[in-house]
Amino acid sequence: MSKARKDFTQEQETKIIKGNVSAAYAAKSARVQVIGAYPITPQTTVVEKLSEFVDSGSMPGTQYIKVESEHSAMASMVGASMTGTRTFTATSGQGLFYMNEMLHWATGTRLPIVTAIASRGPAPPWNIWADFTDVISQRDTGWMCSFCATHQEIYDEILMSYKVCEDYEILLPKFVAYGGFILSHTSKPVIIEDQEAVDNYLPPLPDEKGWPHIFMDPERPMMFGNLIMPSGFYSEFRLKIHDAHMKAKEKIKNAAKEFEKSFGRNYGNGLTQQYKMNDAEVGMLIYGDLALQMEEAVDLVREEGYKVGMVKLRYFRPFPVEDIINIAKSVKVLGVMDRATAFGSPTGGPVSSEVKTAIEGVEKTAKILPMIGGLGGREVTLEQQTEQLKILIKMNETGDAPGDLFHGTLWHGKLEVE
Template identity: 50%
Template structure:
């Protein structure tokens, strides 16, 4: 079968991705601007297009608790949230990664109140960078769909087994309609095999879950998580190469370089801002200025070596953040500066 092209929002692209991935359990709580993701998935289920269980809960904290339960039993699990909803999940984000559960979440990045602001800002996501989740920022609606499929493929690998967020900017992507290529189900099934958990929780079977670990044992668990995150950095380009062979699209792996080969000045940014930055680079090139763009696609694990390499010959580097760490500065800027001196 051939892929279909439909005009849709970033939110619908996320919903189609979860459908194509054959998500089995979808716990969710609505919050602007992600609500239409789970509404669309509810429609898919009601219309018989997706064989999944939608769990309507009373809060985002409960949504992640249900995700943990479902994934622990071996179900491919999906959810979506935004802003204060993500913050309410914080405690259980750490549990999900510590339990090594490959949950995939669409996160529509939105400003935190006060004052109330439902538009794009990365503070909600940046505040969760240390929870052990893989974080991928998407530039376009197409990248939202593709990234969710690739994240399921990555996260369910036996030596990774970590949760992940596919992040899109509020309204700029979530509610803007553009053409998106939707792969056929047969091709996705070949790319993404069924999820099988080695040791799922089973009803009626006695098991010990979440027991106490002494400090030395606890350190071992955290060390293994760190190793898995490091391995993910190597596997992300591999998964993308496989995706490219299957569907003819790729996004550069951890970062994407744009006109950086001879650039004297390089701008680093992420999310939907990349599209504007790409246009600005083209205009500056027409003026004879050697400017390049480094798209930071993956924020966790952070691509320090890749960034070192791309900016090594530049005379100047600019970093454009969509968040601010109070008392320290921009989060991406801090990470890039740290990468320069590793």
């Protein structure tokens, strides 16, 4: 390993690249050792780019495993991670659903696998465009989950993810999700960091002494995932997984802090990132690509004299309950925009339902307006986003929620149908 580390070099440079390529560069910078590759739109170019890197020799020592399905992709990651290697794969929508069984395996075995998700709408009807329902529907697999708003954030977040996941107190797998096509296939300038700086931020993985319980080694035979009777420690293992999620919040904050110190880019406190919330009366909680465009909308509406702000939700799991409570206390009306669905939940939107749960019983919190929009990649324009903020402003002024709610939630930008 130490020899290989000298072999690949990368100086800091800015490249105009697609979000998927940004994810591939992050995996390269993180020196992942095993990649399980299976194509699915819109993720495919992540593993394509990685195959180019491996083939051209710019990722020496990395094993690129071509598998026959997403289920096997995750199985290969589980196997590889058990040998104490840094692993990476990427998928989308239906592919992620097919992985589901092995996702639970990764959490239960406490393996720090990082998976990039170019999110797409679940079928049917067949859809390949941005919609976070795919990754959010894996909520209870125990994977950590965060969203990216920019091409640079994809690169940065993957590096930060390894930092958090590989922490000995955490040891959990994680999704890094970004909107299919909206980020995966558009190109923007991305800074690829100097390899030495990344190596300092992300040191090599520990050996069998550091991770004794997951380090598979023929010299030290051990059993994984064996049967546990109801009277055994099953509940206690589950409790520890939840505990790791709770502990991860602090680790995520530290990873973001350290990242800013090393590379100069700020991502709020790691869990959430606020924009012009200091004096805001009305706020919008939003995640993924829509968050970047919402910043522009906030500026436009502020030019008209309204005190609006927004919060980018970076992490969905662990859910930043403390942040959400503070935000809900600081404004009078809080919109929560979901580009995802949670059918039959209190609001129909996964994040807005969680926000309502988080502030339950807390006094003097904002009125929450759950919103859903942009499903299946439907374009959300800047104009629509300024409109959404105006709806919140009006709600603050009149005290009434808009009249055209659908089961308590504003489905914004939907087509008019008879």
